[in-house]
Amino acid sequence: MAPSIEAVELTKRFGSFTALDHLNLKVDGAKCVGFLGPNGAGKTTTLKMFTDLIFPSEGEAFINGISVQNDRKRALEVCGDLIETPEIYPSLTPREAFQMSGALRGMRSDEIASRTKTVLEEVKMTEWIDQKLGSFSKGMKQRVNIAAALLSDPEVVILDEPSTGLDPRGMAEVRTIVRGLKKGHRLIFMSSHILSEVVDVCDEVALLDRGKLLFADSLSNVTQRLGGAVRAVEAEFVSPLDETVLVAQIGAFPEVAAWSRTSPQRITLQVKGGSVEQARLLERLAAMKLGLLSFRESRSALEEVYLREISVGDGA
Amino acid sequence: MSADSTFTLPEAAAPLPDGALGKIPSTVSQALILSRYQFRDYLRSRRFILMMGIFLAAGAIITTVVAYYRPSGLIDNANDLYGGLWGGGALFVIVFAGIIFGGDAIAGEFQNKTGYFLMGLPIKRTTVYAGKYLAALAASIVSLLVYLIIVTGNAVYYLGAGAFSVPGPLIESFALTLLYLLALLGFVFLFSSLFKTSAYAVLVVAVLFLFGFSIIQTVVIDLAHTEPWFLLSYVNAINAYPLTGVPGHIVTTRNPFTRATITTYNPTYLEGIIVMAGYWLLTTIGGLFLFEREEFT
Numbered sequence: 001m002a003p004s005i006e007a008v009e010l011t012k013r014f015g016s017f018t019a020l021d022h023l024n025l026k027v028d029g030a031k032c033v034g035f036l037g038p039n040g041a042g043k044t045t046t047l048k049m050f051t052d053l054i055f056p057s058e059g060e061a062f063i064n065g066i067s068v069q070n071d072r073k074r075a076l077e078v079c080g081d082l083i084e085t086p087e088i089y090p091s092l093t094p095r096e097a098f099q100m101s102g103a104l105r106g107m108r109s110d111e112i113a114s115r116t117k118t119v120l121e122e123v124k125m126t127e128w129i130d131q132k133l134g135s136f137s138k139g140m141k142q143r144v145n146i147a148a149a150l151l152s153d154p155e156v157v158i159l160d161e162p163s164t165g166l167d168p169r170g171m172a173e174v175r176t177i178v179r180g181l182k183k184g185h186r187l188i189f190m191s192s193h194i195l196s197e198v199v200d201v202c203d204e205v206a207l208l209d210r211g212k213l214l215f216a217d218s219l220s221n222v223t224q225r226l227g228g229a230v231r232a233v234e235a236e237f238v239s240p241l242d243e244t245v246l247v248a249q250i251g252a253f254p255e256v257a258a259w260s261r262t263s264p265q266r267i268t269l270q271v272k273g274g275s276v277e278q279a280r281l282l283e284r285l286a287a288m289k290l291g292l293l294s295f296r297e298s299r300s301a302l303e304e305v306y307l308r309e310i311s312v313g314d315g316a
Numbered sequence: 317m318s319a320d321s322t323f324t325l326p327e328a329a330a331p332l333p334d335g336a337l338g339k340i341p342s343t344v345s346q347a348l349i350l351s352r353y354q355f356r357d358y359l360r361s362r363r364f365i366l367m368m369g370i371f372l373a374a375g376a377i378i379t380t381v382v383a384y385y386r387p388s389g390l391i392d393n394a395n396d397l398y399g400g401l402w403g404g405g406a407l408f409v410i411v412f413a414g415i416i417f418g419g420d421a422i423a424g425e426f427q428n429k430t431g432y433f434l435m436g437l438p439i440k441r442t443t444v445y446a447g448k449y450l451a452a453l454a455a456s457i458v459s460l461l462v463y464l465i466i467v468t469g470n471a472v473y474y475l476g477a478g479a480f481s482v483p484g485p486l487i488e489s490f491a492l493t494l495l496y497l498l499a500l501l502g503f504v505f506l507f508s509s510l511f512k513t514s515a516y517a518v519l520v521v522a523v524l525f526l527f528g529f530s531i532i533q534t535v536v537i538d539l540a541h542t543e544p545w546f547l548l549s550y551v552n553a554i555n556a557y558p559l560t561g562v563p564g565h566i567v568t569t570r571n572p573f574t575r576a577t578i579t580t581y582n583p584t585y586l587e588g589i590i591v592m593a594g595y596w597l598l599t600t601i602g603g604l605f606l607f608e609r610e611e612f613t
Contacts, residue, residue: 014613048612048613051435051436052435053431053432053435053436053611053612054611054612054613055609055611072438072440073340073438073439073440074340074438075438076436076437076438076439077340077438079436079438080436081436082436083432083436084429084432085429085432086429086430086431086432086433086436087428087429087430087432087433088430088433089353089354089357089430090357091356091357091360091361092353092356092357096353096356097353097433099353100349100350100352100353101433101437103341103349104340104341104346104349104350104437104438104439105339105340105437105438106339106340106341107339145433148433149436
């Protein structure tokens with residue numbers, strides 16, 4: 001059986017406010033799925049119901065086919081999770097906290113010791129193994145929390161914005177860790193609003209807005225959703241670009257739908273079509289020998305889709 | 317695309333490793349594991365050190381006062397000495413320990429977010445409740461034993477070997493004190509489950525046990541002229557009976573000057589045991605009921 005998580009008609013209401021509205025989503029297999037959405041979309045609410053921290057108003061959440069609501073102990077057995085930024089008892093050390101967590105999961109002592117070493121190495125916290133958690137910074141605690149979620153080498157990993165509280169280096173390390181997790185037969189379900197993070201580590205994405213699932217698909221299919229759409233690229237040159245060249249030559253290229261100058265050396269071009277057209281435009285600009293310094297999409301394909309879908313939801 | 321549609325993401329399935337399931341310890345084992353680490357957390361906490369400091373200071377004051385006044389009714393024999401120092405003192409120790417270790421036991425899981433770590437593990441909420449209850453019980457018993465050592469130290473000083481002449485009554489008294497501790501912790505855990513803020517839980521329980529129940533007891537006796545058998549703070553007095561003897565259940569005396577009748581109520585053994593056990597049972601069920609339904613929002 002492949003690791004899986006499934007939401008069936010999962011709904012959560014807080015009074016008259018519907019935080020999650022009949023979510024139906026099944027994810028299975030070894031992969032990393034990004035759970036995207038703006039603040040207040042219902043991401044954390046969903047993950048909390050998958051870990052039984054809150055209870056659905058309707059519907060059920062399943063992990064490996066076992067209902068979290070009916071049998072949390074069995075359902076969470078295969079699951080490692082990190083929801084928000086949890087605190088571990090401050091007078092315990094990471095070693096003791098992991099001994100407790102491992103023992104509660106039924107791991108053998110030698111297994112706990114070995115895994116503790118491995119996961120703390122992964123989050124670069126080995127030297128803090130015997131220091132009390134109460135003295136740790138938020139970032140350090142988050143690293144330990146990530147390590148704790150991985151302690152039992154779980155088949156299903158649920159991460160709620162794991163980069164929260166980490167510095168840029170820490171964020172990069174989290175991405176490396178998640179990429180490393182994908183090497184095993186493991187399902188990773190990760191909420192985030194950092195699109196670059198999702199593009200970097202996830203194979204598939206599900207987009208949630210105002211409690212409703214807008215789409216769930218592979219990243220490549222999401223990019224294809226942009227077929228026919230106009231995408232913006234930014235081009236930078238070593239010296240100021242002549243107005244005549246910009247208007248008469250660059251603006252006249254068949255791939256360019258519109259252009260604007262953001263600085264004397266930098267322009268933004270609206271490109272008709274997809275990656276092929278972008279590549280052709282790059283070749284044309286390079287052939288002009290104007291001192292092209294950089295050429296990149298101003299927003300990623302995922303970001304384009306994200307903003308488009310969210311704005312549709314806004315009625316824009 | 318409809319939000320109500322079911323999306324199934326395509327990808328190859330991978331087999332689960334053998335023996336990955338079915339190794340989680342039993343509920344009882346998990347409760348014991350959790351209580352062990354929670355107890356360790358209590359022992360290392362500042363509040364435990366502070367409480368021990370208070371008990372030692374109180375012990376020193378009691379020792380000094382007794383040494384200075386040498387009240388004949390207190391230091392003449394072991395029954396009187398233990399009855400006087402242990403009987404009433406242990407009840408205060410329990411109230412302090414219960415408030416300190418139990419007041420935020422459940423509320424703290426929400427307020428301090430430690431629950432997000434704990435409840436993400438494959439463990440039932442009942443198990444978490446039981447584990448934390450056992451840890452608070454163990455920490456309170458440690459406090460009680462420290463106080464017992466102080467009292468015994470006084471007894472040895474005044475009575476020598478005679479300090480150990482009442483092992484049976486002392487054990488009985490200790491058992492009844494434990495029953496009170498169980499009931500009090502049940503009560504404290506109930507309030508701790510009711511609030512998501514530790515300070516509220518601690519404050520309500522402290523006010524109730526340090527003042528509230530005493531006021532209610534006075535009102536019930538003086539205004540309603542009824543035995544307050546339903547109050548935990550009334551029935552807990554039975555813990556001293558094995559040492560001091562059982563007083564009359566309802567004692568009526570007449571003031572020789574005003575000729576007014578004064579009625580004094582004393583709980584019976586049976587009354588005390590049933591009410592304390594009832595409190596323990598009902599508050600534990602109530603606390604569990606609340607905790608099972610509380611959300612980590």
